[in-house]
Amino acid sequence: MEPLRPVRRTLLRDRAYETIRDAIVAGDIAPGAVVRDAELAERLGLSRAPVREAFTRLVDEGLLESKPQSYTRVTPVVAADVRDAAAVVGAMHELATRVAVPRLFAADVEAMRTANERFTAAVTAGDVDTALRADDELHDILVRAAGNRAAAATIARYTPLIRRLERRRFGEGGTCRSAGLHGRLIEACADGDTTEAVRVTAEIWRTLAELADLEDLEDLADLE
Known part of the structure:
Protein backbone atom coordinates (compact mmCIF):
# COMPACT_ATOMS: atom_id res chain seq x y z
CA MET A 1 0.00 0.00 0.00
CA GLU A 2 1.29 3.46 -0.89
CA PRO A 3 1.72 5.83 2.04
CA LEU A 4 -0.94 8.48 2.51
CA ARG A 5 0.06 11.90 1.28
CA PRO A 6 -0.65 15.05 3.27
CA VAL A 7 -3.66 17.06 2.12
CA ARG A 8 -2.41 20.15 0.34
CA ARG A 9 -2.84 23.44 2.15
CA THR A 10 -4.69 24.93 -0.83
CA LEU A 11 -7.32 22.21 -0.56
CA LEU A 12 -7.89 22.99 3.11
CA ARG A 13 -8.25 26.67 2.28
CA ASP A 14 -10.74 25.92 -0.47
CA ARG A 15 -12.67 23.54 1.76
CA ALA A 16 -12.94 26.19 4.46
CA TYR A 17 -13.99 28.85 1.95
CA GLU A 18 -16.66 26.72 0.27
CA THR A 19 -18.13 25.47 3.54
CA ILE A 20 -18.36 28.91 5.14
CA ARG A 21 -19.63 30.52 1.92
CA ASP A 22 -22.36 27.92 1.53
CA ALA A 23 -23.42 28.35 5.17
CA ILE A 24 -23.72 32.11 4.68
CA VAL A 25 -25.68 31.75 1.43
CA ALA A 26 -28.02 29.20 3.01
CA GLY A 27 -28.61 31.47 6.01
CA ASP A 28 -27.12 28.95 8.44
CA ILE A 29 -24.83 31.80 9.47
CA ALA A 30 -27.23 34.73 9.58
CA PRO A 31 -26.62 38.27 8.29
CA GLY A 32 -24.97 40.29 11.04
CA ALA A 33 -23.60 37.23 12.83
CA VAL A 34 -20.07 37.60 14.16
CA VAL A 35 -17.74 34.82 13.01
CA ARG A 36 -14.53 33.81 14.75
CA ASP A 37 -11.73 31.91 13.07
CA ALA A 38 -10.93 29.79 16.13
CA GLU A 39 -14.54 28.70 16.59
CA LEU A 40 -15.10 27.83 12.93
CA ALA A 41 -11.73 26.10 12.67
CA GLU A 42 -12.73 23.82 15.53
CA ARG A 43 -16.12 23.08 13.99
CA LEU A 44 -14.54 22.32 10.60
CA GLY A 45 -11.71 20.26 12.04
CA LEU A 46 -9.12 22.60 10.54
CA SER A 47 -6.37 24.87 11.78
CA ARG A 48 -7.05 28.60 11.98
CA ALA A 49 -4.84 29.46 8.99
CA PRO A 50 -7.12 28.17 6.18
CA VAL A 51 -10.15 29.67 7.92
CA ARG A 52 -8.45 33.07 8.10
CA GLU A 53 -7.60 32.77 4.39
CA ALA A 54 -11.25 31.94 3.67
CA PHE A 55 -12.33 35.00 5.69
CA THR A 56 -10.08 37.23 3.59
CA ARG A 57 -11.60 35.91 0.38
CA LEU A 58 -15.17 36.22 1.67
CA VAL A 59 -14.54 39.83 2.73
CA ASP A 60 -13.25 40.56 -0.77
CA GLU A 61 -16.38 38.97 -2.26
CA GLY A 62 -18.78 40.94 -0.05
CA LEU A 63 -20.16 38.14 2.13
CA LEU A 64 -18.17 39.18 5.22
CA GLU A 65 -17.11 42.55 6.55
CA SER A 66 -14.21 43.02 8.90
CA LYS A 67 -12.94 45.70 11.26
CA PRO A 68 -9.32 44.98 12.23
CA GLN A 69 -8.85 44.06 15.89
CA SER A 70 -12.59 44.27 16.40
CA TYR A 71 -14.89 41.88 14.51
CA THR A 72 -15.63 39.90 11.38
CA ARG A 73 -19.30 39.47 10.60
CA VAL A 74 -21.68 38.43 7.86
CA THR A 75 -22.85 41.32 5.69
CA PRO A 76 -26.55 42.16 5.47
CA VAL A 77 -28.48 41.37 2.29
CA VAL A 78 -28.50 44.74 0.51
Whole structure:
Protein backbone atom coordinates (compact mmCIF):
# COMPACT_ATOMS: atom_id res chain seq x y z
CA MET A 1 0.00 0.00 0.00
CA GLU A 2 1.29 3.46 -0.89
CA PRO A 3 1.72 5.83 2.04
CA LEU A 4 -0.94 8.48 2.51
CA ARG A 5 0.06 11.90 1.28
CA PRO A 6 -0.65 15.05 3.27
CA VAL A 7 -3.66 17.06 2.12
CA ARG A 8 -2.41 20.15 0.34
CA ARG A 9 -2.84 23.44 2.15
CA THR A 10 -4.69 24.93 -0.83
CA LEU A 11 -7.32 22.21 -0.56
CA LEU A 12 -7.89 22.99 3.11
CA ARG A 13 -8.25 26.67 2.28
CA ASP A 14 -10.74 25.92 -0.47
CA ARG A 15 -12.67 23.54 1.76
CA ALA A 16 -12.94 26.19 4.46
CA TYR A 17 -13.99 28.85 1.95
CA GLU A 18 -16.66 26.72 0.27
CA THR A 19 -18.13 25.47 3.54
CA ILE A 20 -18.36 28.91 5.14
CA ARG A 21 -19.63 30.52 1.92
CA ASP A 22 -22.36 27.92 1.53
CA ALA A 23 -23.42 28.35 5.17
CA ILE A 24 -23.72 32.11 4.68
CA VAL A 25 -25.68 31.75 1.43
CA ALA A 26 -28.02 29.20 3.01
CA GLY A 27 -28.61 31.47 6.01
CA ASP A 28 -27.12 28.95 8.44
CA ILE A 29 -24.83 31.80 9.47
CA ALA A 30 -27.23 34.73 9.58
CA PRO A 31 -26.62 38.27 8.29
CA GLY A 32 -24.97 40.29 11.04
CA ALA A 33 -23.60 37.23 12.83
CA VAL A 34 -20.07 37.60 14.16
CA VAL A 35 -17.74 34.82 13.01
CA ARG A 36 -14.53 33.81 14.75
CA ASP A 37 -11.73 31.91 13.07
CA ALA A 38 -10.93 29.79 16.13
CA GLU A 39 -14.54 28.70 16.59
CA LEU A 40 -15.10 27.83 12.93
CA ALA A 41 -11.73 26.10 12.67
CA GLU A 42 -12.73 23.82 15.53
CA ARG A 43 -16.12 23.08 13.99
CA LEU A 44 -14.54 22.32 10.60
CA GLY A 45 -11.71 20.26 12.04
CA LEU A 46 -9.12 22.60 10.54
CA SER A 47 -6.37 24.87 11.78
CA ARG A 48 -7.05 28.60 11.98
CA ALA A 49 -4.84 29.46 8.99
CA PRO A 50 -7.12 28.17 6.18
CA VAL A 51 -10.15 29.67 7.92
CA ARG A 52 -8.45 33.07 8.10
CA GLU A 53 -7.60 32.77 4.39
CA ALA A 54 -11.25 31.94 3.67
CA PHE A 55 -12.33 35.00 5.69
CA THR A 56 -10.08 37.23 3.59
CA ARG A 57 -11.60 35.91 0.38
CA LEU A 58 -15.17 36.22 1.67
CA VAL A 59 -14.54 39.83 2.73
CA ASP A 60 -13.25 40.56 -0.77
CA GLU A 61 -16.38 38.97 -2.26
CA GLY A 62 -18.78 40.94 -0.05
CA LEU A 63 -20.16 38.14 2.13
CA LEU A 64 -18.17 39.18 5.22
CA GLU A 65 -17.11 42.55 6.55
CA SER A 66 -14.21 43.02 8.90
CA LYS A 67 -12.94 45.70 11.26
CA PRO A 68 -9.32 44.98 12.23
CA GLN A 69 -8.85 44.06 15.89
CA SER A 70 -12.59 44.27 16.40
CA TYR A 71 -14.89 41.88 14.51
CA THR A 72 -15.63 39.90 11.38
CA ARG A 73 -19.30 39.47 10.60
CA VAL A 74 -21.68 38.43 7.86
CA THR A 75 -22.85 41.32 5.69
CA PRO A 76 -26.55 42.16 5.47
CA VAL A 77 -28.48 41.37 2.29
CA VAL A 78 -28.50 44.74 0.51
CA ALA A 79 -30.74 45.09 -2.52
CA ALA A 80 -28.39 47.51 -4.28
CA ASP A 81 -25.50 45.06 -3.93
CA VAL A 82 -27.67 42.28 -5.36
CA ARG A 83 -28.64 44.46 -8.33
CA ASP A 84 -24.99 45.29 -9.01
CA ALA A 85 -24.01 41.62 -8.80
CA ALA A 86 -26.92 40.55 -11.00
CA ALA A 87 -25.92 43.09 -13.67
CA VAL A 88 -22.36 41.76 -13.77
CA VAL A 89 -23.28 38.07 -13.58
CA GLY A 90 -26.03 38.53 -16.15
CA ALA A 91 -23.62 40.18 -18.58
CA MET A 92 -21.18 37.27 -18.16
CA HIS A 93 -23.96 34.74 -18.78
CA GLU A 94 -25.01 36.61 -21.91
CA LEU A 95 -21.41 36.49 -23.13
CA ALA A 96 -21.16 32.79 -22.33
CA THR A 97 -24.43 32.04 -24.10
CA ARG A 98 -23.40 33.95 -27.22
CA VAL A 99 -20.19 31.95 -27.50
CA ALA A 100 -21.62 28.60 -26.35
CA VAL A 101 -24.70 28.13 -28.52
CA PRO A 102 -22.81 27.32 -31.76
CA ARG A 103 -20.65 24.85 -29.80
CA LEU A 104 -23.40 22.85 -28.11
CA PHE A 105 -23.95 19.17 -28.82
CA ALA A 106 -27.29 17.39 -28.64
CA ALA A 107 -26.16 15.85 -25.34
CA ASP A 108 -25.62 19.32 -23.89
CA VAL A 109 -29.14 20.41 -24.79
CA GLU A 110 -30.56 17.20 -23.34
CA ALA A 111 -28.62 17.80 -20.12
CA MET A 112 -30.16 21.28 -19.95
CA ARG A 113 -33.63 19.78 -20.36
CA THR A 114 -32.96 17.31 -17.56
CA ALA A 115 -31.69 20.06 -15.27
CA ASN A 116 -34.79 22.15 -15.98
CA GLU A 117 -37.04 19.21 -15.18
CA ARG A 118 -35.33 18.90 -11.79
CA PHE A 119 -35.59 22.66 -11.33
CA THR A 120 -39.32 22.71 -12.09
CA ALA A 121 -40.05 19.77 -9.79
CA ALA A 122 -38.05 21.36 -6.98
CA VAL A 123 -39.83 24.72 -7.34
CA THR A 124 -43.19 22.92 -7.20
CA ALA A 125 -42.07 21.05 -4.07
CA GLY A 126 -40.65 24.17 -2.44
CA ASP A 127 -37.18 22.60 -2.34
CA VAL A 128 -34.89 25.62 -2.57
CA ASP A 129 -31.59 23.70 -2.37
CA THR A 130 -32.42 21.34 -5.23
CA ALA A 131 -33.89 24.15 -7.33
CA LEU A 132 -30.82 26.34 -7.08
CA ARG A 133 -28.46 23.42 -7.72
CA ALA A 134 -30.43 22.49 -10.85
CA ASP A 135 -30.43 26.13 -11.96
CA ASP A 136 -26.64 26.27 -11.58
CA GLU A 137 -26.24 22.99 -13.49
CA LEU A 138 -28.33 24.25 -16.40
CA HIS A 139 -26.44 27.50 -16.83
CA ASP A 140 -23.05 25.89 -16.15
CA ILE A 141 -23.47 23.83 -19.31
CA LEU A 142 -23.36 27.03 -21.34
CA VAL A 143 -20.53 28.50 -19.27
CA ARG A 144 -18.39 25.39 -19.75
CA ALA A 145 -19.14 25.24 -23.48
CA ALA A 146 -18.09 28.89 -23.83
CA GLY A 147 -14.72 28.12 -22.26
CA ASN A 148 -14.19 31.70 -21.07
CA ARG A 149 -12.32 31.35 -17.77
CA ALA A 150 -12.63 35.03 -16.87
CA ALA A 151 -16.40 34.93 -17.31
CA ALA A 152 -16.65 31.69 -15.31
CA ALA A 153 -14.58 33.15 -12.46
CA THR A 154 -16.69 36.31 -12.35
CA ILE A 155 -19.90 34.29 -12.26
CA ALA A 156 -18.55 32.11 -9.44
CA ARG A 157 -17.45 35.14 -7.45
CA TYR A 158 -20.66 37.17 -7.53
CA THR A 159 -23.43 34.58 -7.77
CA PRO A 160 -23.44 33.87 -3.98
CA LEU A 161 -24.52 37.49 -3.30
CA ILE A 162 -27.54 36.91 -5.54
CA ARG A 163 -28.33 33.48 -4.13
CA ARG A 164 -28.83 34.88 -0.63
CA LEU A 165 -31.71 37.04 -1.83
CA GLU A 166 -33.10 34.27 -4.03
CA ARG A 167 -33.28 31.99 -1.00
CA ARG A 168 -35.07 34.63 1.04
CA ARG A 169 -37.60 35.26 -1.70
CA PHE A 170 -37.82 31.73 -3.07
CA GLY A 171 -40.94 31.24 -5.20
CA GLU A 172 -41.80 34.94 -5.39
CA GLY A 173 -41.96 35.57 -9.11
CA GLY A 174 -38.36 35.09 -10.22
CA THR A 175 -38.04 31.42 -9.42
CA CYS A 176 -41.50 30.56 -10.72
CA ARG A 177 -40.98 32.37 -14.01
CA SER A 178 -37.50 30.95 -14.50
CA ALA A 179 -38.77 27.46 -15.36
CA GLY A 180 -40.62 28.84 -18.40
CA LEU A 181 -37.69 31.05 -19.36
CA HIS A 182 -35.37 28.07 -19.10
CA GLY A 183 -37.63 26.23 -21.52
CA ARG A 184 -37.37 29.06 -24.04
CA LEU A 185 -33.60 29.19 -23.59
CA ILE A 186 -33.28 25.46 -24.19
CA GLU A 187 -35.38 25.58 -27.36
CA ALA A 188 -33.29 28.47 -28.68
CA CYS A 189 -30.14 26.46 -27.98
CA ALA A 190 -31.62 23.40 -29.68
CA ASP A 191 -32.43 25.52 -32.75
CA GLY A 192 -28.97 27.12 -32.76
CA ASP A 193 -30.64 30.52 -32.41
CA THR A 194 -27.93 32.49 -30.64
CA THR A 195 -29.78 35.82 -30.75
CA GLU A 196 -32.87 34.39 -29.07
CA ALA A 197 -30.80 32.48 -26.51
CA VAL A 198 -28.98 35.66 -25.50
CA ARG A 199 -32.28 37.57 -25.36
CA VAL A 200 -33.82 34.98 -23.02
CA THR A 201 -30.68 34.89 -20.87
CA ALA A 202 -30.96 38.65 -20.39
CA GLU A 203 -34.61 38.26 -19.41
CA ILE A 204 -33.75 35.61 -16.82
CA TRP A 205 -31.34 37.94 -15.09
CA ARG A 206 -33.78 40.86 -15.25
CA THR A 207 -36.19 38.80 -13.13
CA LEU A 208 -33.51 38.58 -10.44
CA ALA A 209 -32.99 42.33 -10.53
CA GLU A 210 -36.75 42.67 -10.02
CA LEU A 211 -36.45 40.67 -6.79
CA ALA A 212 -33.95 43.24 -5.56
CA ASP A 213 -36.38 46.03 -6.50
CA LEU A 214 -39.10 44.27 -4.49
CA GLU A 215 -36.72 43.95 -1.54
CA ASP A 216 -36.05 47.72 -1.74
CA LEU A 217 -39.77 48.51 -1.71
CA GLU A 218 -40.35 46.33 1.35
CA ASP A 219 -37.39 47.89 3.16
CA LEU A 220 -38.87 51.34 2.50
CA ALA A 221 -42.28 50.19 3.76
CA ASP A 222 -40.66 48.97 6.97
CA LEU A 223 -39.24 52.45 7.55
CA GLU A 224 -42.59 54.19 7.21
